[in-house]
Amino acid sequence: MYARDHAVIATPIGPVRVEGCEDVLVSVRIGEGSPTPAAATTVRTAVDQLEQWFAGDRQDFDLPLLPLPTSRGTELRQAMIGIGYGETMSYGELAQITGSSARAIGQICSNNPFPILVPCHRVLGQGGKLGNYSGGDGPKTKSWLLDHERRFSGRTLL
Structure with a gap:
């Protein structure tokens, strides 16, 4: 290795x-x-x-991430990366776009080894609920990340 x-x-x-x-x-x-x-x-x-x-000077990342073991996992990761800076999407919406289930989206989010880089913080529960977040102080960290993007994108998030 x-x-x-x-x-x-x-x-x-x-x-x-x-x-x-x-x-x-x-x-x-x-x-x-x-x-x-x-x-x-x-x-x-x-x-x-x-x-x-x-610092608010970058909205996306250009970095070589360790590949996932399956092409399906890679597809779901790419869909999450595709959620734009300052935007959010529900687990159900992302599942529908990817032809997956909300549970599969939840699993890829909870097992995400690259928080912030692969923006699982942009994936919300039904009705805009923050839901869980595996990094830092959980939902408090997720809320901070979303507020940070809102501040620098000029968008209003859910």
């Missing part, structure tokens, strides 16, 4: 740990660690892009 590297950056939602190798990111975790720099190019690039996102 590849030698792993990581960096931890301070953000408004707490520490964010970025882990990866020279050529691919392995995970992003919210709420873990103390600030540390990275050596791997991909990890440094991810840190730069996340810092730009938190």
Whole structure:
């Protein structure tokens, strides 16, 4: 396998740990660690892009993510990435678009190893309910991420 590297950056939602190798990111975790720099190019690039996102200067990411084991998982991940900055979609709406089930969407969100980069925070429950969020302080973190995007996109979210 590849030698792993990581960096931890301070953000408004707490520490964010970025882990990866020279050529691919392995995970992003919210709420873990103390600030540390990275050596791997991909990890440094991810840190730069996340810092730009938190500053309101970036709306999407261009990073090599560790591939998912199935093409269906990859398709669902891409659909989630396709939800625009400052936009939201319900589990049911995303399921309908992808020909999936709301439960499958919920599973891909809850097992998302790349919060923020793969914006599962943009997926809401029926009627705009925040629902669960696996990073940081759960729904509080999800709410902060949505408010942040609303602030910088000029859109009104649910």
